Each structure stands twice: as structure tokens, then as C-alpha cells.
Amino acid sequence: xxxxxxxxxxxxxxxxxxxxxxxxxxxxxxxxxxxxxxxxxxxxxxxxxxxxxxxxxxxxxxxxxxxxxxxxxxxxxxxxxxxxxxxxxxxxxxxxxxxxxxxxxxxxxxxxxxxxxxxxxxxxxxxxxxxxxxxxxxxxxxxxxxxxxxxxxxxxxxxxxxxxxxxxxxxxx
Amino acid sequence: xxxxxxxxxxxxxxxxxxxxxxxxxxxxxxxxxxxxxxxxxxxxxxxxxxxxxxxxxxxxxxxxxxxxxxxxxxxxxxxxxxxxxxxxxxxxxxxxxxxxxxxxxxxxxxxxxxxxxxxxxxxxxxxxxxxxxxxxxxxxxxxxxxxxxxxxxxxxxxxxxxxxxxxxxxxxxxxxxxxxxxxxxxxxxxxxxxxxxxxxxxxxxxxxxxxxxxxxxxxxxxxxxxxxxxxxxxxxxxxxxxxxxxxxxxxxxxxxxxxxxxxxxxxxxxxxxxxxxxxxxxxxxxxxxxxxxxxxxxxxxxxxxxxxxxxxxxxxxxxxxxxxxxxxxxxxxxxxxxxxxxxxxxxxxxxxxxxxxxxxxxxxxxxxxxxxxxxxxxxxxxxxxxxxxxxxxxxxxxxxxxxxxxxxxxxxxxxxxxxxxxxxxxxxxxxxxxxxxxxxxxxxxxxxxxxxxxxxxxxxxxxxxxxxxxxxxxxxxxxxxxxxxxxxxxxxxxxxxxxxxxxxxxxxxxxxxxxxxxxxxxxxxxxxxxxxxxxxxxxxxxxxxxxxxxxxxxxxxxxxxxxxxx
Numbered sequence: 001x002x003x004x005x006x007x008x009x010x011x012x013x014x015x016x017x018x019x020x021x022x023x024x025x026x027x028x029x030x031x032x033x034x035x036x037x038x039x040x041x042x043x044x045x046x047x048x049x050x051x052x053x054x055x056x057x058x059x060x061x062x063x064x065x066x067x068x069x070x071x072x073x074x075x076x077x078x079x080x081x082x083x084x085x086x087x088x089x090x091x092x093x094x095x096x097x098x099x100x101x102x103x104x105x106x107x108x109x110x111x112x113x114x115x116x117x118x119x120x121x122x123x124x125x126x127x128x129x130x131x132x133x134x135x136x137x138x139x140x141x142x143x144x145x146x147x148x149x150x151x152x153x154x155x156x157x158x159x160x161x162x163x164x165x166x167x168x169x170x171x172x173x
Numbered sequence: 174x175x176x177x178x179x180x181x182x183x184x185x186x187x188x189x190x191x192x193x194x195x196x197x198x199x200x201x202x203x204x205x206x207x208x209x210x211x212x213x214x215x216x217x218x219x220x221x222x223x224x225x226x227x228x229x230x231x232x233x234x235x236x237x238x239x240x241x242x243x244x245x246x247x248x249x250x251x252x253x254x255x256x257x258x259x260x261x262x263x264x265x266x267x268x269x270x271x272x273x274x275x276x277x278x279x280x281x282x283x284x285x286x287x288x289x290x291x292x293x294x295x296x297x298x299x300x301x302x303x304x305x306x307x308x309x310x311x312x313x314x315x316x317x318x319x320x321x322x323x324x325x326x327x328x329x330x331x332x333x334x335x336x337x338x339x340x341x342x343x344x345x346x347x348x349x350x351x352x353x354x355x356x357x358x359x360x361x362x363x364x365x366x367x368x369x370x371x372x373x374x375x376x377x378x379x380x381x382x383x384x385x386x387x388x389x390x391x392x393x394x395x396x397x398x399x400x401x402x403x404x405x406x407x408x409x410x411x412x413x414x415x416x417x418x419x420x421x422x423x424x425x426x427x428x429x430x431x432x433x434x435x436x437x438x439x440x441x442x443x444x445x446x447x448x449x450x451x452x453x454x455x456x457x458x459x460x461x462x463x464x465x466x467x468x469x470x471x472x473x474x475x476x477x478x479x480x481x482x483x484x485x486x487x488x489x490x491x492x493x494x495x496x497x498x499x500x501x502x503x504x505x506x507x508x509x510x511x512x513x514x515x516x517x518x519x520x521x522x523x524x525x526x527x528x529x530x531x532x533x534x535x536x537x538x539x540x541x542x543x544x545x546x547x548x549x550x551x552x553x554x555x556x557x558x559x560x561x562x563x564x565x566x567x568x569x570x571x572x573x574x575x576x577x578x579x580x581x582x583x584x585x586x587x588x589x590x591x592x593x594x595x596x597x598x599x600x601x602x603x604x605x606x607x608x609x610x611x612x613x614x615x616x617x618x619x620x621x622x623x624x625x626x627x628x629x630x631x632x633x634x635x636x637x638x639x640x641x642x643x644x645x646x647x648x649x650x651x652x653x654x655x656x657x658x659x660x661x662x663x664x665x666x667x668x669x670x671x672x673x674x675x676x677x678x679x680x681x682x683x684x685x686x687x688x689x690x691x692x693x694x695x696x697x698x699x700x701x702x703x704x705x706x707x708x709x710x711x712x713x714x715x716x717x718x719x720x721x722x723x724x725x726x727x728x729x730x731x732x733x734x735x736x737x738x739x
Contacts, residue, residue: 027199030237031274033323038369038420039413040355041323062493068594068627071586075532095298096291097488100449101517103420104458108519109535120288120298128203128233128738134701147701147738152665153594154633 026143030126034091035117037103042116044123045142049087053145053166055159056089056136057113058129061101066133069151074111076156086163088113093124093132135159137166146172198238203738205301206230209254214729216688217710218651227254231267231301245269256725257304260334267332268308279315284308287327289351289375292486293426293445294407294471297331307483308332309347310339321358325351331473331482345381345473347484372412379405379473379484386438388560399438399561405431407443407471407485422449428469432561434478435470436509439564443468445487446569458519462490463512467546467567470508490515491541491580494600496623497677498641498657501714502604504578510546512572515539532588539582543608545573579603596625606652617653619645637663639675648683651713655681671696677712702737 031045047054057073059066070090073080080086090113092102099119106115118124127136130149137146137159146162148155165172207229213221228251235244249264250257270283286308289295299306311329318324327349330338338344353373357364386399411424428443449462471484487506490513494500506513518538522529548565559565582600589595600621606614623641630636639661647653661675677690692709713727 027201027237030242038415039371040358040369041317062495064495071535075588095488096288096296096486097490098493100422100451100460100462103451103453104460104517104519106458107418107453107455108458108521108537110456110521120286120296122286125233125286126235128201128235130203130205130736130738134738148668148698149701149703149736149738150668150698152633152668152671153627153629153635154665155668157633158668 026139026145028142029138029144030123032123032126034123035119037106037115037117044126047089047138048142049085051140052085052087053137053139053163054087054089055163056091056138058091058093058118058124058127058132058134060092060094060132061098061105062094063132065151068153069133069135069155070111070113071109072153072156073159074109074113076160077112080160084160084164084167086160089116090114091116091118091123093118093121095119095121137163137172139166139169198236198241200234200236201739202232202234202244203736204230204232205734205736207254208733209728209730211255211728211730214710214727216686217690217727217729218713219710219727219729222255224252227252229254229257229261233268240274241272242274243269243271253304255728258334261304263335265335267306267335277317277319279313279317281313284310284332285313285327285329287313287325288486289325289349289377290353290373290409290411291422291424291447292488293424293447293469294375294377294409294428294485295327295347295349295351296483296486297327298486303480305480306332307481311347319359321355321360323353325349331484333474333481342382343474344482345379345475347377347379347473349375349377351375367417369415370412372410374408374410376406376408377471377484378407379471381405381473381475384475386561397561399432401432401475402430405429405471409445418452418454420451420453422451423447426469428471431468431471431475433470433472433475435472436468437564438560439468439562441468441564441566443471444569445469456521456523458517460517461514462516463514464490465546465569466506466508466511466513468509468564489513489578490543491578492517492539492582496598496625496639496641498643498659499582499598499600499621499623501621501643501657502578502602502617502619504543504604504608507543507545507577507608510548510567510573511543511577512546513541513543515541530587530589535584535586537584537586539584540580542579543577545575545577547571547573575605575607576603577605577608592629594627596623598623598625611652614652615647615649617645617647619643619647633667635665637661637665639663648681650683654679655683657681669698679712701739703735705734707732 029044029047031043033041033043036042059070094102133151135148136144139145145166162172209227211219211222213219231246231248233246245266246268248267250261253261268284270281270285272281286297297307297309309329309331314326316324330344330346355371357369380403383401383403386401388397407426407428409424409426414421424447426445430440430442432438432440444467447464452459466487469487472482473484474482487508489504489506491504520536522534524531524533547568550565551562580600580602584598586596602619604617621643626638628636641659643657648655657679659677661673663673665671672695675692679688690710690712692707694707696705708731711728714725
């Protein structure tokens with residue numbers, strides 16, 4: 001009986017969460033401390049793009065879809081920047097095991113994103129990220145206006161379309 | 174219990190029904206539910222499960238209002254899915270905290286996660302999908318009095334399934350201090366210098382009530398009492414230097430006498446050293462890491478073995494593989510003693526060159542090797558074993574003569590055209606079964622191959638084909654079951670829907686059996702919610718995330734996962 005009640009509750013809760021997504025209000029980036037590649041501490045609430053919207057991508061060196069996503073975006077990044085002024089924060093959740101690989105991977109792959117280290121997953125937890133890849137668009141006021149989990153080829157095109165809408169301050173569905 | 178559940182249900186329900194604005198603050202969180210129904214399958218060794226369905230679920234609810242935040246996690250394991258410790262059975266609030274940040278001070282009461290340096294002496298973290306959670310329960314203070322200086326203080330006990338850790342003397346108290354200075358942030362005149370230097374130091378003490386341990390000399394009948402220390406201290410110092418394209422990260426840690434169940438109750442002091450050197454230029458990245466671990470298991474309960482109550486974190490210096498056959502023989506750090514090295518080279522062949530082609534080519538080379546440490550055992554009274562003695566002495570720079578793991582792997586990724594992307598990977602692995610607790614078994618030598626081709630179809634849909642092959646001469650049972658081949662085809666539509674079919678075929682088993690582990694899965698993603706259903710067979714094996722591994726028993730049946738962030 002107890003199990004049944006619990007199962008119903010969890011099912012109802014998940015339904016509530018799923019259905020509530022469309023009318024959610026906008027959360028701000030938390031003031032969680034993370035590190036830059038040269039060891040400096042920076043707060044997530046200080047992420048910015050000269051008054052323009054920006055993108056946050058959670059990834060890890062061991063995550064295959066993350067590599068596909070970042071490589072696909074890296075290829076288009078110069079064009080995107082020229083066209084829209086986009087900035088991408090690539091937040092690595094690699095822990096002490098794989099963290100030393102982040103810097104060589106970033107430079108070896110010739111990525112020009114802002115790479116951030118979240119070694120003990122503090123920011124990942126604060127933003128409710130389950131698994132990488134998980135992508136956010138943050139508007140010029142620092143509010144999270146769009147997010148997406150997972151990566152499939154072509155998702156980068158959806159991202160830039162939505163980003164352009166955020167720049168124009170259009171309604172995001 | 175039921176009342177708490179109801180309260181959470183109502184609270185979260187009301188958040189969803191109206192708005193996420195509560196008294197001016199914001200509510201965010203996430204949710205995951207895993208559901209498994211497995212039936213008996215004697216061929217793959219899937220055991221009979223008494224329950225029709227197994228379920229793990231958790232939800233995090235986080236409330237933030239300016240400088241204040243509070244959160245909780247509700248977890249339910251009814252019953253835990255296969256591979257999770259049965260002690261997880263149950264449901265309740267496993268994690269709750271309140272935190273306040275003001276100017277330079279941050280105070281957290283309740284549960285928290287934290288890490289000092291590389292984690293050699295302290296790391297509190299979770300790997301939810303592995304059932305691993307050593308959350309602290311207590312108090313944490315972080316002070317940043319001036320820019321470039323951070324001081325952390327922690328005190329508390331660690332989570333142990335659903336036990337009431339504060340009610341029992343059986344769970345040790347963990348206390349720690351850490352300070353880190355970033356010179357370039359501290360001294361403004363060198364802020365943009367090409368030399369970037371930071372260093373830090375930490376101290377951790379674990380208190381656990383002494384217990385009377387006696388050992389009997391089997392030949393004379395003499396009884397010896399072992400004085401177990403109540404306070405076990407460890408300290409570490411670290412630095413990180415970068416100069417232009419070069420960087421160096423080093424940490425050294427020392428631990429006092431800590432006779433415990435993992436090291437066989439010896440009094441030998443613990444030691445760990447870690448060094449990493451890197452070079453990063455446009456299109457070329459190199460990293461070389463080395464470490465030495467000597468008797469560094471640190472738990473907040475001296476009689477504990479296994480994955481819980483870890484105070485520190487000692488990850489393996491080996492590549493973490495994403496392809497399943499490459500991860501067939503995963504290596505985990507030997508906490509009682511290991512010397513390891515690893516090298517990575519990442520190189521990009523430029524586009525519009527002969528070798529790079531139209532789009533450039535990415536090359537990755539990785540080598541790793543883990544060896545035993547040198548050990549000179551103390552004179553032994555065979556009747557007493559080593560318990561209660563120093564156990565052994567070890568020379569710092571001398572490598573032991575037993576090899577635990579060695580791997581050389583190479584990966585090439587290339588965009589061929591706007592339609593095709595190809596990855597090729599090869600690995601040669603040498604695996605000593607003693608690393609996963611099987612001493613005396615024959616070493617495993619394996620050649621492993623993978624090819625992975627992604628094909629873009631019409632806009633935003635794609636197909637992915639993956640083929641893997643593992644070839645090994647070793648074929649003596651569950652551990653080394655000869656050759657494997659795996660094929661996968663995956664279809665993606667608009668980043669929302671996917672369907673995949675795969676078969677992992679163990680075609681060269683010693684007893685002549687040819688076992689297929691087929692699997693069908695479909696998934697649907699809507700923004701931050703994802704549902705995935707799979708049906709098929711799961712091989713018995715080890716799943717590793719972030720350097721920690723868990724045994725997954727064989728299963729045959731349905732598996733569903735729902736995740737959501739809100």
C-alpha cells in the first residue's frame with residue numbers, strides 16, 4: 001500500500017514537473033564559484049557577454065555526445081561570432097581524474113570557447129543538470145531563458161536559431 | 174514518513190501549479206527515475222528478481238533568494254535497481270541544506286559536497302548513477318576575505334545509506350581546513366603576468382572512538398592488544414603554475430597511522446604524490462601525469478570496505494572510455510599502493526592540407542601504465558600476519574615489479590563531408606585481474622577496435638553506425654570470455670526522438686556458447702526532459718563514471734529512465 005501511494009506520488013510529481021516547464025519563470029545564474037583554465041576563481045553569476053546573451057554548455061572529456069556537440073559548434077563558432085556576437089561558456093565537469101586532459105583537449109582541438117572547470121560539480125548541481133551535455137541560453141539580464149539536454153547532429157542549428165531570437169528579445173517557446 | 178512525503182508532494186505540486194516565484198525567490202531542481210523489470214536468464218547469468226519491478230528515483234528541489242539558498246533531495250529505492258547495494262532500500266530525505274552567502278563569507282548547514290585540491294585527502298561528492306554518495310552532514314564555512322585567498326573549513330559526518338549517522342559512535346567525525354592563494358589575483362601588479370601561480374594547503378582529521386582489537390599468536394597462544402588511534406590526521410600541499418603554453422600541477426599528501434580494514438590493520442603511514450605537466454598550443458595539446466599512492470585508503474569508519482565512507486579521492490590515471498568494449502576491463506586505483514603514469518597527445522591536422530583534408534582531422538594518442546610500489550616487508554611472525562605491525566617499508570622512487578594495467582590507444586576523428594563524420598579508434602590493453610580482486614588469474618591482453626560513422630540525412634535527422642571488435646586469446650571464464658563484436662545503428666530525428674538497436678555478441682566463448690546481448694531502445698527529449706526505454710540484455714560488468722566503478726549484474730528485460738530539470 002505504502003509503495004503504491006509513493007509510486008502514485010512520484011508519478012504525479014513527475015507529471016507536474018514535466019507539464020510545468022512551459023510556464024516557468026526565469027531563474028538567474030547562481031553565485032557558485034568555479035575556476036578558469038589558469039586556476040582563477042570566478043562566480044557563475046559573473047558570466048557575461050558585453051551586455052549580450054550567452055550560452056553555457058556542460059560537458060566532460062569522457063562524454064562522447066559532448067565532444068560531438070562542441071566540435072560541431074567549434075566549426076561554426078567564428079561565423080556565429082561574426083554574425084551574432086555569441087559567446088559560449090563550456091563548463092567541464094571533469095573531476096580530478098580527467099581534469100588534466102581538459103586544457104590539452106581544448107587547445108589541441110582548437111576550441112575558442114570560454115572554458116570553465118567545475119571539478120566537484122557545484123555549478124552542475126546548482127543548475128539542476130542531470131547528465132551532460134546540457135545547454136543553456138542566458139539573456140542579457142542574466143536570466144536562463146532556454147535549456148536543452150542531450151545532443152544529436154543538427155542541434156547546433158536549433159541553438160543558434162534560438163539564440164538569435166533571444167538577441168531580438170522575441171518570445172521563446 | 175508518510176507525512177514528510179505528503180508535505181514534499183504538496184510543496185512541489187504547488188510550485189508546479191502556480192509559479193516558481195516563492196516569496197521573491199526562485200525554485201529550480203531536477204528529477205530522475207529509473208525503472209527496471211528483469212527476468213531470469215541462465216545463459217547470461219541474470220538471476221531471478223523477486224519483485225516485478227525495481228525503481229530508483231530522486232528529486233532535488235533548490236530554493237534561491239538572493240544570498241540565501243536552501244535545498245533538499247528526496248530519494249526512493251523501491252526496491253533498488255540491480256547493482257545497487259540492497260542497503261539503499263527505502264525512501265526519504267537524503268540531503269537537505271541551507272546556505273547563506275554574504276560578501277566574503279559563505280556558510281552552509283546540513284549536507285554539502287566539497288573538495289580540497291585534487292582530492293588526495295578530502296573529497297565529498299556523489300555519483301548518483303553508481304549509487305555512490307559520501308555527502309557530508311554538518312557545517313561548512315568558506316571565507317574569501319581578500320581577492321585571491323580562499324579559506325575553507327568543514328566538519329561533519331558522512332552519509333551511510335539510510336543510517337542515522339549521528340546516533341552511533343560507529344561513524345567517524347571528519348574535520349578539515351584548506352587554504353588556497355592565487356598570487357596573480359592577490360597582487361594586482363602581476364595580475365596579467367604570463368606567470369600564473371597558485372598554491373594551497375590542507376589538513377584533515379578523522380575522529381573515531383578507539384576499539385579494542387586483539388590478535389592471538391596461533392603458536393604460543395599469546396594475546397596482543399592493538400592500540401587503534403582515535404584521531405587520524407592527514408595533510409597536503411599543492412601548487413599550480415602556468416607559464417604561456419606550459420602548466421604544472423603538483424600535490425603531495427601524507428597520512429598518519431591508520432590501521433583499517435582496507436590495509437589489513439597495519440600502522441604504515443600513508444603517502445600520495447601527484448604531478449601533472451601540460452603543454453597547450455593552438456592545434457596541439459600534451460599532458461603527462463604521474464602519481465604514487467602508498468597506503469592511502471581513508472574512510473571515516475575503520476572497519477569499512479567497499480565504496481562508502483570514503484574521505485578522499487584517488488582516481489585512476491587511465492583513459493575513461495565511452496565505447497563499451499574498450500571499457501570491458503576497467504582499471505581502478507589500488508589504494509594500498511600503486512605507481513602510475515599517463516600521457517595524452519591531442520593534435521589537429523589543419524584543414525585544406527594534404528593530410529587534414531577539407532575539414533581538418535583530430536588525432537588523439539593516450540598511453541597509461543599502473544605498477545605496484547616497492548615493498549620491503551617487515552620481519553614477520555607468521556602466526557600474527559602483519560596486523561598491528563608497520564607492514565612494510567617502501568622506497569619512494571622505486572617502482573614495484575608487478576604490472577596492474579597498461580594501455581595504448583589511438584583515435585582519429587574526421588569530418589569527411591557535410592554528410593559524413595567518421596571516428597576510428599584502436600586500443601591495446603594489458604589487464605591484471607588482481608586489480609579487480611582476482612589474484613592468480615592469467616593476464617588479459619586485448620586488441621580493441623571501433624569505427625563510428627555519423628550520416629546527416631535531411632535537415633536535423635541523422636543515422637549513426639558503430640562497430641566494435643575485441644580480440645583476446647584469454648578465454649577462461651566470466652572475466653576473460655574470448656572475442657566480442659558489437660554493432661549499433663542509431664536514428665535521430667530533430668534532436669527530439671531517437672531509436673537504436675544494438676547487439677553485443679560474445680562469439681568466442683571457451684565452452685562454445687555464442688551469446689547475444691541484443692538491445693532495443695527509444696528515447697524522446699523535450700527541452701530538459703527526457704524519457705528513454707530499452708529492452709534487451711545487459712552483460713554482467715563494471716560501469717565506471719568519474720573513476721569509480723560499480724558491478725552491474727546481468728539482466729534481461731525492460732529498463733526505463735526519465736530525467737528532467739526544472
